[in-house]
Amino acid sequence: MNEKANSFIDFIGMKKDLNNHTEEIVIKTMKALLQEPEYNNICTCHQCLLDIAAYALNRLPAKYIADRKDDLGTKIAKFENEVNIDAVSVVKKAIEVVSNNPQH
Numbered sequence: 001m002n003e004k005a006n007s008f009i010d011f012i013g014m015k016k017d018l019n020n021h022t023e024e025i026v027i028k029t030m031k032a033l034l035q036e037p038e039y040n041n042i043c044t045c046h047q048c049l050l051d052i053a054a055y056a057l058n059r060l061p062a063k064y065i066a067d068r069k070d071d072l073g074t075k076i077a078k079f080e081n082e083v084n085i086d087a088v089s090v091v092k093k094a095i096e097v098v099s100n101n102p103q104h
């Protein structure tokens, strides 16, 4: 591939089409957990939520999905089941760590 051809490739555009499905699972898990009474007093400011998500995402396997055609729905559901149990305990730990050491 020559340099000119390379300049037509939308490498920056790749980023928006690459989705780490683990992000969706973590956010969904956070949303569910933070509604529980035991987490009533947890700070849910933007910074703390990002810190909780980052903590959890750094400890769970990434699952990148390049497109959403074919039987991907089934694959996602299967992956979600496998990761879900882990996600709950990791997000619980993340909430505990961040709420004990908020960056503000």
Ligand SMILES: [Zn+2]
Residues within 6 Å of the ligand: 043, 044, 045, 046, 047, 048, 049, 102, 104
């Ligand atoms: Zn906060």
